[in-house]
Amino acid sequence: MITYQIVFEGTIISSATFDKADFTPEVLTCVDQSGTIDRVISATDSDYQSVKQAAIDNHVLQKIPEGSFLLPGFTDLHIHAPQWSQAGLALDKPLNEWLNTYTFPLEAKFKDLSFAKKVYQSLVKELLAHGTTTGLYFGSIHNDANLELAKVCAQLGQRAFIGKVAMDNPEQTPDYYRDDSSQVSLKETEKFIKALQELQNHTQAELTPVITPRFVPSCTDETLYGLGKLAQKYNLPIQSHCSESIWEDRYAQERFKKSDTQVLDQFGLLTDKAVMAHGTQLTDADFKLFRERKASLAHCPISNVYFGNSVMRVQDAHQKNINIGLGTDISGGFSPSIYRNMQQAVMSSQILKDNGNDNARITCANAFYLATIGGAKALHLNSGQIKPGFKADLQIVQDQYFDVFSNNASDIFERLVYHTNKENIKQVYVSGKLVHNSVGEDNGK
Ligand SMILES: [Zn+2]
Structure with missing residues (x-):
């Protein structure tokens, strides 16, 4: 026996x-x-x-x-780790103000390692205490702080997928918080991949690096192209935002004459290892591309109320065979709890239904599936x-x-x-x- x-x-x-x-x-x-x-x-x-x-x-x-x-245990498919220290703050501000007055200045502070360590210890402990056994994290642009997050996850025993955030487009990022150039963005991303893989070998902790363009507007074409190549070279997961809001959709149309989904695909960033957050504005044609590429969606229902101003069509996406999991979107969402997000997923779907989409409502069982099986599938884990x-x-x-x-x-x-x-x-x-x-x-x- x-x-x-x-x-x-x-x-x-x-x-x-x-x-x-x-x-x-x-x-x-x-x-x-x-x-x-x-x-x-x-x-x-x-x-x-x-x-x-x-x-x-x-x-x-x-x-x-x-x-x-x-x-x-749950999988949280969308966490901005450095934003934990402002979870619940300024959520009544418009997105631009939230980003420029609160979020970017806060993320810039993560070049201070002792600050990073304190915030990341608190965050990972809190997520574990809420039943989140796997986290898919955006770090900041700073590799030292990103490695600190990985060490905290290893030490506290959480399975973690972590990305160095790439953002280098001067038109959409502040000068005090951006990669200096596309070359820097790509070089630092590759350095982080190697350092995390080394840490993983050394600690035997369950750590995986993730290719992480912040979102299409934050990145130059060269960076988007290079990140797609790195994802392929190292066979890595990819995370970003996709069609979160009408603004993001219009931006892609104006810059590329394509939908956000098509842009990500064009740069090799929509693969079967891609997890794209939000997707509240995805069209049926976008859904089709997600399905063909076997990419997953991270549904962040609390955050979507604040900044997406819309509800993702979970039932439609599921019926079109797209895999979906849940994300807290700390701190576009205030709560570290996937339970809280399951509740909101059910509640928000009711609004779609009331707007005339009779099949939009989701049940507790549906939400539980997203939190467990959906999240694990997105990361190709035998978990959930x-x-x-x-x-x-x-x-x-x-x-x-x-x-x-x-x-x-x-x-x-x-x-x-x-x-x-x-x-x-x-x-x-x-x-x-x-x-x-x-x-x-x-x-x-
Ligand atoms: Zn996000």
């Missing part, structure tokens, strides 16, 4: 399909030494008792208390599901109203989506390793 690293005993909730979350009572979820889920054993399986006994003997049985549930062969990225979540309200499976599931706060997330695991633990902090409740 395999000696497991940890065996969880209790009820699991995991997305099965876009429309359905499975609720499986009282199983053993067995995690092997590599941090992968080896088996999920139900009480009726013949070796349930013997596996449980072996886990007890080896002191690796973890009983999930009644009223708590084992869920997959509690099934054999998947990484043991897990969270133990307490249903705070378990003793008060009805307890059928679908009620518990919807309640968890709508009511889970940081305090209810008791433990979080990444690849079987405990990375957040609040058990005991409230007298074991």
Whole structure:
């Protein structure tokens, strides 16, 4: 018999399909030494008792208390790490003012490493405490600070995809916060790729560099072209923004006579490893190109209310076979919680429906799929599901109203989506390793 690293005993909730979350009572979820889920054993399986006994003997049985549930960890597909220290601030300002008065000056401060370290420690801890086991990050233009973010993720145990932000277009970026030239942008990006890969080898942490043009307007043609080449050379993921707002769409049309999606594609930046944030203005033709390139979308519903002034057509995109995950868009979105974004995704879809698109509404099960399977798929990870062969990225979540309200499976599931706060997330695991633990902090409740 395999000696497991940890065996969880209790009820699991995991997305099965876009429309359905499975609720499986009282199983053993067995995690092997590599941090992968080896088996999920139900009480009726013949070796349930013997596996449980072996886990007890080896002191690796973890009983999930009644009223708590084992869920997959979340993937956050869109985080601007340096913006964490202004999360929730100035969101009532117009985008231009938000960027130029608040965001660019703040990001420029990340050349100060001790400031970067303090902010990144706080951010990664907070994301883990909210059940986010994988993060796709925009750093700043500064490689030292970006490497600091990687070190913090390695130290705290979060799986991270991190990009050095490339931005060199003098017409759309301030002189105090931009890459000096296209050559600098590309050289620094390549330096970051190599440094992160070295750190990854050295620490064995799950770290991946990401090609990161801030968005089309921030970059010159030479930089967009060079970044596409680097993505190909190193076979790397790509992240950027795409058709976030009407302004961004018009900009692409004026500069290139093409849609934002077509521009990204023209420069080799729309691949099956690309994750593009927002997409609130995507047309059916853009959707078709996303589908053909197998690129993914990061839906950031809170941020879209502030700066997209629109709602992404999640149902339409899904029905057109485009993969979609969720992003907090710290700090265009104020909340580090994917739960909060699941709620907003459901709420915002209602507005599309009320505007005459009858099929626009999404359900809690749909939002949960985006947060788990959709996010993992975007990054080609075997994660986001509690099934054999998947990484043991897990969270133990307490249903705070378990003793008060009805307890059928679908009620518990919807309640968890709508009511889970940081305090209810008791433990979080990444690849079987405990990375957040609040058990005991409230007298074991
Ligand atoms: Zn963004």
